[in-house]
Amino acid sequence: MDTINKESNENWINKRLNKMNTLEEFYAGNGILVTGATGFVGIGLLEKLMRVCPRITAIFILIRPKTNEALEQRFKKLIDDPIYDGVKAKNPSVLSRVYPVKGDVSLPDLGLSREDRNLLLEKVNIVFHAAATVRFNEPLHVAINVNTKGTARVIELWNELRHPISFVHVSTAFSNANLHEIGEKVYTTSLKPSEVIDMCDKFDKTLMNQIEERILRTYPNTYIFSKNLAEQIVASKCKDLPVAIVRPSIIGASLEEPCPGWLENISAITGILLLVSKGCATAILARKDARLDVVPVDFVVDTIICTAWHVTLRHDHEVKVYNCTSNANPFKWGQLKDAVVKCSIETPLNDTLWYPGCPMIANRYIYNVLSVIPYVLPAFVIDIFLRLRRSKPTMMKLLKNGHKLFTSVTYFTTHEWTFQRDNCSDLAKKVKMLNDSDMVKLDLRDMDWEKYVAIYLMGIRKFILKQEFKSIARQRLARLYWIHQVTKISGIIILLWIILYFVY
Numbered sequence: 001m002d003t004i005n006k007e008s009n010e011n012w013i014n015k016r017l018n019k020m021n022t023l024e025e026f027y028a029g030n031g032i033l034v035t036g037a038t039g040f041v042g043i044g045l046l047e048k049l050m051r052v053c054p055r056i057t058a059i060f061i062l063i064r065p066k067t068n069e070a071l072e073q074r075f076k077k078l079i080d081d082p083i084y085d086g087v088k089a090k091n092p093s094v095l096s097r098v099y100p101v102k103g104d105v106s107l108p109d110l111g112l113s114r115e116d117r118n119l120l121l122e123k124v125n126i127v128f129h130a131a132a133t134v135r136f137n138e139p140l141h142v143a144i145n146v147n148t149k150g151t152a153r154v155i156e157l158w159n160e161l162r163h164p165i166s167f168v169h170v171s172t173a174f175s176n177a178n179l180h181e182i183g184e185k186v187y188t189t190s191l192k193p194s195e196v197i198d199m200c201d202k203f204d205k206t207l208m209n210q211i212e213e214r215i216l217r218t219y220p221n222t223y224i225f226s227k228n229l230a231e232q233i234v235a236s237k238c239k240d241l242p243v244a245i246v247r248p249s250i251i252g253a254s255l256e257e258p259c260p261g262w263l264e265n266i267s268a269i270t271g272i273l274l275l276v277s278k279g280c281a282t283a284i285l286a287r288k289d290a291r292l293d294v295v296p297v298d299f300v301v302d303t304i305i306c307t308a309w310h311v312t313l314r315h316d317h318e319v320k321v322y323n324c325t326s327n328a329n330p331f332k333w334g335q336l337k338d339a340v341v342k343c344s345i346e347t348p349l350n351d352t353l354w355y356p357g358c359p360m361i362a363n364r365y366i367y368n369v370l371s372v373i374p375y376v377l378p379a380f381v382i383d384i385f386l387r388l389r390r391s392k393p394t395m396m397k398l399l400k401n402g403h404k405l406f407t408s409v410t411y412f413t414t415h416e417w418t419f420q421r422d423n424c425s426d427l428a429k430k431v432k433m434l435n436d437s438d439m440v441k442l443d444l445r446d447m448d449w450e451k452y453v454a455i456y457l458m459g460i461r462k463f464i465l466k467q468e469f470k471s472i473a474r475q476r477l478a479r480l481y482w483i484h485q486v487t488k489i490s491g492i493i494i495l496l497w498i499i500l501y502f503v504y
Helices: 002-018 023-027 040-052 071-079 082-090 092-097 114-123 140-159 193-202 205-215 222-237 268-278 297-310 333-346 364-370 373-388 395-408 422-431 449-464 472-503
Strands: 031-035 058-063 098-102 126-129 166-170 243-248 250-252 294-296 320-324
Touching (some): 071 098, 082 092, 092 098, 140 166, 140 205, 166 297, 193 205, 222 243, 268 333, 268 449, 297 320, 297 422
Parallel strands (some): 031 058, 126 166, 243 320, 250 294
């Protein structure tokens, strides 16, 4: 009887979907569950759903309570974010349909109470799973528990929904970073997900170190590997179902929505731009000619929203994968650095610490020499000066943190990938046929990257540094220019003196 009911429910849903002419209509009357709603992508997704799909019945967001912050406090803090001001002004009633649910993807059964689980099973139709730990250096057992087992737990919930429509898992385009050309399919690993999970559950520290060492020979970090395993779990548990995997590449500041340059936190790419703009980047370990694949967060959000609809049109035997990347219009690391330096000189930050500009070096040994030796003495002198002024010394710390950041992203700045995008192209083609296709952006082929970098830096100033441009910043930059020139000449003289000393 349950099978008959399920089949009749699916037939009803399919008939309803076939008659739809807009994305808004697809979401109208449905219940949504979003995991990772307090993260960068999650916040952008929640904002857009509330803004353009006001007839959604309910949006449930899974929130992990913190030790010093209750569920209600975290929810209020989220909703009070100024990024939702436009939604509140346009359609304030939609906020009453957003419900926080106490849960945690790292816990068995998502840490849900029986009442909350039953509520979700009855009311939710579409699930967006964006929760993850994105730290590159996360211990393997932690990354596996959150990113891999957490995904399995969300799938288990989705499979029990009374009226499921679609499920979208947010992964990363670099989940197969060991390959040069990446198709829109799920790749397997020599270690099966179940084997790795079993090892992590037993948690033998010696064994964990051995496994991690083995993994890092092929994959750049535990984050990438755990996301790869999560994709395999989605693929194995969701065959013949309206389930999709969206793989964004490097996610950057928004291009247009909810406003240009919107940022929520300092990611690796944002950290690089900030350090270069402030003049704290002594050198970057990267290939100038290597393609950089970065996508604005609003482009990612639009792809996720459209994918939930697109995957319902035709059920494939395999889970559908969407490489949400920008390589249709490639940008290179050297171009990025030059654009950042140019913008930072034209419109400097108020608290620039050194004249912007740094070499981009592909050789690790040369990088180690040029990124530290010429800058240690000036940084040390500046810190002494700051101490004498009873200020906190910062230069040596910034030098160390910058070196640490650039080292952690070396794999991505020295390699490049080609991503197949057939499913994304078909998605864009199908969406164009909808009456409200203008509410989403799915094509970056006309992207003006220099303009985007300027928008990105404006967003860093506004949302990260919380500052407005002051004309005194130009005077500060002019002084730093001459200090930079004097230091550079002094450094060359000292280096020549050292060489002469050892030669003669």
